[in-house]
Amino acid sequence: MNIQWYPGHMTKAKRAMKEDVKLVDLVIELVDARAPLASRNPDIDSLAAGKGRVILLNKADLASEKANAAWIAYFESQGFQVMKIDARAKATLKQLNALIQEACKEKIERDRRRGILNRPVRAMVVGIPNVGKSTFINSFAGKAAAKTGNKPGVTKGNQWIRLNKQVELLDTPGILWPKFEDQRVGLLLAFLGSINDEILEKDELASELADYLRNITPGLLKERYGIEEDGKKPYELLDEIATARACLTKGGVNDLTKAARLLLDEFRGGKLGRITLEMPEKKEEAE
Ligand code: G4P
Structure with missing residues (x-):
């Protein structure tokens, strides 16, 4: 998917993200394991302030194993819960669930103190175009997952998909825009086919x-x-x-x-x- 980004599109994407992020406890950020910084927009750090954070190095099957390990260590040292994945494979759901629980530890503890038990964590997926957001949602939410239906306060069209007893996922991902101002970023994303080749x-x-x-x-x-x-x-x-x-x-x-x-x-x-x-x-x- 190649989106032509104009300032108007970025403002719209940012506004949509700000609204959706209010509904969730946790932001699951997908980056491309072959260029984890170039495929990341650090604006998400302020947009998702105060939320649980998970970074998934997606397309790890195409990236060097040694580099995957180095990037996992890098993001962990910045306090993120991190995992490498191939969004087309469903096998990692269990491991991911453990990571989500860890990322939302404080919220779960807060709930427990207030006597709220077993309230599912609400999560949304974000990332720049082509990092695999739809693939991820499809394979993890898949056919087996039940949509929980519209709830008050939820933008029409947004649905919660129950991944399991502990996690509900917003069915539409938040789209981040690439950091175009950095030419190197533009070049790496063009190599990956993640932005319009026509640059x-x-x-x-x-x-x-x-x-x-x-x-x-x-x-x-x-x-x-x-x-x-x-x-x-x-x-x-x-x-x-x-x-x-x-x-x-x-x-x-x-x-x-x-x-x-x-x-x-x-x-x-x-x-x-x-x-x-x-x-x-x-x-x-x-x-
Ligand atoms: P988006 O929603 O973030 O824009 O990305 P999307 O899921 O559409 O994925 C973009 C492309 O990346 C798709 O390929 C998808 O199959 C591929 N992809 C997603 N995750 C992975 C992964 O972990 N490993 C690999 N190798 N590929 C992945 P496509 O060529 O656009 O479509 P198709 O080949 O699936 O038909």
């Missing part, structure tokens, strides 16, 4: 991706396409991929647009392996 020509985007991969995973392009990586300009890398994969125009010359599509598809589909595009910054040594 760059496909050829240019794929050349940038080839260059980026050469830097973070040296030897990978050589291994996959049999090309020499050293001393090449970004578009030369793409040109070599075109040669290696016989991406040709009818006239028999290299078709860079075809090669660009091939590289982007192979990267996004995990055919180049499990690759994480950014790592947590190392903490400055204490002075």
